[in-house]
Amino acid sequence: MRSNRLSVASWAGLAALVLAGCSTTPVDITAGWSPNRIYSEASDERDAGNYEKAITLYEKLEGRAAGTPLAQQAQLDKAYAHYKAGEPAQAQAAIDRFMRLHPASPALDYALYLKGLSSFNDNLGLFGSLAQQDLSERDQKAAKESFEAFKELVTRFPDSRYTPDARARMTYIVNSLAKSEVNVARYYYTRGAYVAAINRAQAALTSFVDAPALEEALYILVRSYDALGMTQLRDDAQRVLQASYPQSEYMAKGFKRNEGPWWKLW
Template sequence: MLRTKLSVVSTLFLAAGAVLIAGCASKPVDKTASMSPNKIYTEAKDELSAGAYDKAIPLLEKLEGRAAGTPLAQQAQLDKAYAHYKYQEPAQALATLDRFIKLHPASPALDYALYLKGIINFNDDLGLFSSITRQDLSERDQKAAKESFESFKELVTRFPESRYTPDARLRMSYIVNSLALYEVHVARYYYSRGAYLAAINRAQLALTDYQGAPALEEALFILVKSYEALDMPQLRDDSKRVLEKNFPQSEYLSQGFKSSSDPWWKLW
């Protein structure tokens, strides 16, 4: 009887040992454990260069912890944000950049962080399939476009001599034109539905907020037609005079609303 009990106990110990051994055997090996921070960074940069962003991200996370408080850790954060962006993970990229900007407000790489943040929101709003759907920025949700504009604006204001500022200015101009065109899209929609007061309000919003944008030509024409539809000749004539003064060669007055065609904004 005693032998039987000892046999059972021995079997249990052996089974427990086998589980422990199996557990140890299946535990993932940290290949960076014996690497220096510089070596980890070299490995991560190699993965980035090869387009293996999913492999670069964990390496950069290791480096960020291993080299905490050093310029190398800051660089790891920026590279990780870029890797997330290229790996189609914009939310993670933006979260990483927001953390970087908060923790390192005096970093010499702050201009790049702001630029990358603007680029991520800019591309996120354009959408992966914009070239297929032929849908431009002005026809979609404007939240990302406005956030992109704010990042670029902070960049050009705080770092006018930055290497990223010229491109940021171009993209800001594009965004302003697109936001204006968005308001005109909405105004045109209201006009086509006979909601003339709503059309006037949206057209006036475009004229007030986005001065100098090409879309304002149509905004003025929408005002002319809406006031005409509401039998308000004085306001119609005032709007027409402004249209003729600012766009003397306007085709709207002779041809009316333009038919859909390739968008004028296609810069990228």
């Protein structure tokens, strides 16, 4: 009987060892690291393109160095890592949290710039593989959000180092939005919906200034009024087109075909 009791005890000990060995509790390799080391390792992972690892380290740093400038920097760097990883929603959430927690931060201009940039990249795919795709044909919601972030940056921080690039991107977004409106007008025109084409062309002309697409908007007005037999309005639109774009090829050649993407600015 004694040997049986020992055997049971041995099995119980073995079972405990097996269970301990099967534990899934992860080992935190950063447990003994200083905040500066965590930040350095996170930045190295980010620079190497290992954004998921970098984000995890930045989150650890936020907790370890809470209330310090290093934690604030970690929040911004985490947002940037999300942006580079193609996660604009997470990037903007991180930026919004940073701005809410640190409304007087000296890095607020950068936060606004990064917020605009994340929406800009998500919607327009400027650095993606869209070689010949007309970006104005894509959803413009993110473009408008990007514009608002850049506009706030330019308004609040006119001397910021990020403001010149923000202004250039705002111009690009305006051109994109105008082109989107004109694309819809052309769509209606080619399907014989001339009143709808006129409305969308006029919306582009009313809402935007100096956008390249406005030349085509005027041409769509000329053609649509002509199709409807509204000769006086047609002639008025044609005079404006010729006065505004004296070198316009639309009147001679019609809608342009096989041209390169108009949106390549960078």
